[in-house]
Amino acid sequence: MTDATRTGKSASIDIRNLYKIFGKNPKACVDLVRKGMTKAELGKDHSHILGLNDINISIPAGKIQVVMGLSGSGKSTLIRHINRLIEPTSGSILVNGRNVLEMNETELRDFRRQNTAMVFQRFALLPHRSVIDNVTFGLEVRGVDRAKARDTGMRWIERVGLTGFETRYPDELSGGMQQRVGLARALSNDAPILLMDEAYSALDPLIRTDMQTMLLDLQKELNKTIVFITHDLDEALRLGDRIVILRDGSIIQQGDAQDILLRPADDYIERFVKDVNRGRFLKVDAVMDRAEAIDIGSRLRIPAGTTLEVAARELTTSAADAAVVIDAGGKPLGLITLRKITAALSSASEAH
Amino acid sequence: MDWLFKFPQLNSDFLLAIKRGIDGSLREFTRNYGDAIESAFDPLKRILVFFEQVISGAPWPVVILAIAAIGWFASRKWSVVAAVVATLLAIGLLGLWEPTMKTISLVFSATLFSVGIGIPLGIIMNRFKVAGRFLQGLLDIMQTMPPFVYLIPVVMLLGIGRVPGFIAVVIYAIPPIIRLTDLGIRMVDKEVLEAADAYGCSRWQKLIKVQLPLALPTIMAGINQTIMMALGMVVIASMIGVQGLGLNVLEAIANQYFTQGILNGFAIVGIAIIFDRISQAYGQRLQRHRGAAHD
Numbered sequence: 027m028t029d030a031t032r033t034g035k036s037a038s039i040d041i042r043n044l045y046k047i048f049g050k051n052p053k054a055c056v057d058l059v060r061k062g063m064t065k066a067e068l069g070k071d072h073s074h075i076l077g078l079n080d081i082n083i084s085i086p087a088g089k090i091q092v093v094m095g096l097s098g099s100g101k102s103t104l105i106r107h108i109n110r111l112i113e114p115t116s117g118s119i120l121v122n123g124r125n126v127l128e129m130n131e132t133e134l135r136d137f138r139r140q141n142t143a144m145v146f147q148r149f150a151l152l153p154h155r156s157v158i159d160n161v162t163f164g165l166e167v168r169g170v171d172r173a174k175a176r177d178t179g180m181r182w183i184e185r186v187g188l189t190g191f192e193t194r195y196p197d198e199l200s201g202g203m204q205q206r207v208g209l210a211r212a213l214s215n216d217a218p219i220l221l222m223d224e225a226y227s228a229l230d231p232l233i234r235t236d237m238q239t240m241l242l243d244l245q246k247e248l249n250k251t252i253v254f255i256t257h258d259l260d261e262a263l264r265l266g267d268r269i270v271i272l273r274d275g276s277i278i279q280q281g282d283a284q285d286i287l288l289r290p291a292d293d294y295i296e297r298f299v300k301d302v303n304r305g306r307f308l309k310v311d312a313v314m315d316r317a318e319a320i321d322i323g324s325r326l327r328i329p330a331g332t333t334l335e336v337a338a339r340e341l342t343t344s345a346a347d348a349a350v351v352i353d354a355g356g357k358p359l360g361l362i363t364l365r366k367i368t369a370a371l372s373s374a375s376e377a378h
Numbered sequence: 379m380d381w382l383f384k385f386p387q388l389n390s391d392f393l394l395a396i397k398r399g400i401d402g403s404l405r406e407f408t409r410n411y412g413d414a415i416e417s418a419f420d421p422l423k424r425i426l427v428f429f430e431q432v433i434s435g436a437p438w439p440v441v442i443l444a445i446a447a448i449g450w451f452a453s454r455k456w457s458v459v460a461a462v463v464a465t466l467l468a469i470g471l472l473g474l475w476e477p478t479m480k481t482i483s484l485v486f487s488a489t490l491f492s493v494g495i496g497i498p499l500g501i502i503m504n505r506f507k508v509a510g511r512f513l514q515g516l517l518d519i520m521q522t523m524p525p526f527v528y529l530i531p532v533v534m535l536l537g538i539g540r541v542p543g544f545i546a547v548v549i550y551a552i553p554p555i556i557r558l559t560d561l562g563i564r565m566v567d568k569e570v571l572e573a574a575d576a577y578g579c580s581r582w583q584k585l586i587k588v589q590l591p592l593a594l595p596t597i598m599a600g601i602n603q604t605i606m607m608a609l610g611m612v613v614i615a616s617m618i619g620v621q622g623l624g625l626n627v628l629e630a631i632a633n634q635y636f637t638q639g640i641l642n643g644f645a646i647v648g649i650a651i652i653f654d655r656i657s658q659a660y661g662q663r664l665q666r667h668r669g670a671a672h673d
Contacts, residue, residue: 109576139578150573154591154668164577167587195667215577 036087037122037141037218037251039108044081044117046103046275049074052115065274077103079276081117085268087218088249092266094256100275101255105223108253109142110134121219139168143212147224149204151196157207158183158192164215175214182210186240202233209237213244220252227257238264259298263287263307271295284312288370304371305335313370314351314360327352330359334367341367408534419541426487426540433483438475442466445652453659461655465648474623474645481622482649484615485608488544492552492604497597499552500559501585510560517553525550525614533618543620551608558600562593595668598661605653609646 047055047068055063055074065076078100085091095101106112107119110126119126121141129137143164151160158179159166165175183192186206196204205225212220226234238261245252256262262269263283271279271286279291287308290296311330326349328337341349341364348363387393433441442463449462469478503510525546532542566589574588590597616624623642630639 111572111575135578135580137578138576142576144573144576146569146573148569150567150569152570152573152588152592154594163587167577167579167583197667221576 035141035216035218036249038087039083039085039091039219039251039253040118040120040123041081041083041085041104041107042118042120044078044104044107044119045115046077046100046107046112047074047115048077056116076275078107078114079274081277083270083277083280085251085253087251089267090245090252090254090265092254092256092262092269093272094259094262094266094269095272096257098274099272101257101272102223103275104272105221105253105255108219108221109138109144139164139215141217142219142221143215143217144221144223145205145208145212145225147227149196149201149208149228151204151207151211153196156193156195157188157199160196160207161192161210161214163211168215178214178216179210182214185213185244186210202229202237205229205237209241213248218251220250222252222254224255224257226261234261241265259302263302271298283307284309288312303335305338305367306333308334308370310334310337310351310362311359313366314362315366316360318358318360320350320358320361322350322352322358325350328362329354334371337362338364338367404531404534412535415535416537416541419536422544423539423541426484426544429487430480430483430540433486434476434479438470441479449652449656449659452656452663454663455659458655458659462652465652469645469648472641472645474626474642477622477626477642478645478649481609481612481624481646484540484544484547484612484620484622485605485649485653488547488551488608489601489605491544492548492555492608493601495548496552496555496600496604497559500556500597500600501563501590503556503560504563513556517556520549521553525611529618538619540620542618543615546615546618547608547611550611551604554603554607555597555600558603559593559597562596562600563589565596566592592668595661595664598657598664602654602657602661605657606650609650609653612646 045056045059046052047059049055049072052074055068055072058072059068059076059079065079068074068076081104083091083093093101093104103112107114108121108126110119110129114127117127121137126134126137152163155163158176161183162170162175162179165178166172170178180192183189186209188203188206188210191199191203196207199207205228208225212222226237229237241252242265254262254265256265263286266283268280268282269286270277271291273294279286279295281289286295287299287302287304290299309330310328310332313334326340326344326346328340328349328351330351330353332351337349341347341362348361351359351362353359436444445466446459446462449458450456452458469475499513503513528549529542529546532545536542536545570588570592571584574584579587612620612622612624613627614624616622616628623646626642627639627646629635630642
């Protein structure tokens with residue numbers, strides 16, 4: 027990898043007790059919400075809209091945090107708090123321990139230039155600028171030397187597979203290509219935090235999968251702190267190191283893909299989870315029988331982190347009835363059987 | 379029941395006193411400061427004379443070539459260039475070259491001035507809501523007030539000639555460019571603005587790099603409107619001593635010279651079409667890649 031694509035900076039994000047209420051006098055309504063007033067009551071009796079209700083998320087540096095919810099759940103409002111495109115009603119957002127909400131205008135501008143980059147659902151490219159000029163926009167705003175910005179921009183254009191298109195204009199590109207430009211613009215900024223607001227929701231399913239793969243590949247090298255908003259559970263499970271599920275402005279479950287698939291917090295999530303291809307996302311470590319003192323011998327070995335889909339295929343073709351799950355060092359972690367896999371795939375909720 | 383049919387107006391002596399008072403003090407003001415104000419406008423007058431001399435004094439082939447070149451660069455269409463040349467040649471053949479040049483120079487300088495003042499005012503109107511509302515009202519007055527009414531004090535202060543004519547044209551022609559600059563900026567896609575904020579643009583960067591470029595097609599439409607309205611004012615402006623095609627029309631009205639009237643009228647229409655096509659073609663070329671401005 028070239029220098030331009032490497033970043034030494036990293037950033038953790040801590041969101042604490044975040045409330046956002048839309049309306050004429052939001053401050054006055056915070057206490058009502060703290061005391062347990064619901065979104066519906068607040069809307070009906072006080073004509074204020076509850077955007078976010080007591081959000082607490084801590085995102086470690088270098089991880090992909092997915093925020094999932096349907097429209098109106100407050101997910102887009104939440105991501106806009108991280109770079110303060112929206113002012114909260116109450117709460118704090120700490121990036122590397124520094125409260126974003128206490129920054130003055132200049133500090134905030136500087137924070138946005140150096141620490142965050144954002145990718146938008148409808149791309150939000152500048153239509154009057156060519157691809158390369160769009161990609162270097164963030165650098166230009168920061169006052170980076172033109173030739174240097176161009177160099178960086180060209181490298182990222184190449185990295186997202188748009189070589190040859192740098193002098194084209196956004197309206198000459200397909201949606202998928204436009205979003206590649208959006209991604210290249212964000213990555214050129216070399217910011218430790220990448221905010222992706224339903225970045226792939228406007229794309230065709232196949233292109234969406236391609237873009238997800240590209241993001242995961244890039245993330246292996248970049249280790250950015252990525253906040254990814256989506257309404258698509260498949261996308262959330264595929265990308266998220268951690269997933270938060272929002273509904274009506276409140277968090278209803280927080281955890282990784284295994285937690286959400288195996289232990290959905292309520293009926294609402296369970297209904298979501300039902301239609302997901304569990305074999306593709308569930309991993310052997312989450313459903314195996316834990317046992318460390320196993321004699322591996324000549325038994326079939328399956329590395330931890332393998333999906334049930336793949337494990338089932340291996341078990342079926344090898345004709346063994348059980349396989350040993352091993353960690354990266356080759357130590358046994360537990361046993362997995364076809365029966366166990368089938369049970370996990372079919373059960374709607376508790377697999378343990 | 380008499381009061382129902384006769385409107386209870388203010389005491390007529392009182393009204394008369396008001397009128398006399400205002401008129402008297404305006405006259406007094408003119409007498410005292412008229413010369414000073416006139417000399418304050420002297421630089422403007424010199425600029426106007428300069429423009430007129432440049433355009434009227436240049437050899438006619440150069441003028442045709444220059445306007446044709448502007449047409450080409452704005453539209454990149456030979457049809458526009460051909461129409462421009464044909465119209466100008468026809469005007470010249472009909473013996474209207476000189477008044478046409480005077481009219482073009484006035485419209486040109488009035489448009490230049492309107493754009494120079496109007497775009498910043500449009501930006502201010504967009505940026506500051508209170509000032510914007512005030513300006514909105516002022517523009518309404520400027521557009522609907524019969525020109526003769528505001529010409530009275532202008533003529534009293536500055537006499538008759540180019541400068542008051544120019545002022546009258548600018549007052550009439552400047553509202554569209556201000557309004558459409560404001561509108562153009564307001565119509566810029568909200569998500570693009572959000573992106574500008576997210577990447578840490580300062581207000582100035584946002585204006586220069588995002589808002590104005592994206593508002594440009596709308597602003598061009600405003601410039602087009604301004605040119606058209608300036609041309610529409612030339613006949614009225616001729617009543618206060620502006621020379622050119624408008625004066626010929628005025629003469630034709632006074633003396634019932636039908637042919638002179640219609641030829642000069644068509645000359646005005648001719649240059650209106652030239653200006654319109656050139657500015658519109660340029661606006662359309664700007665439209666390429668900027669479709670988002672009209673979402």
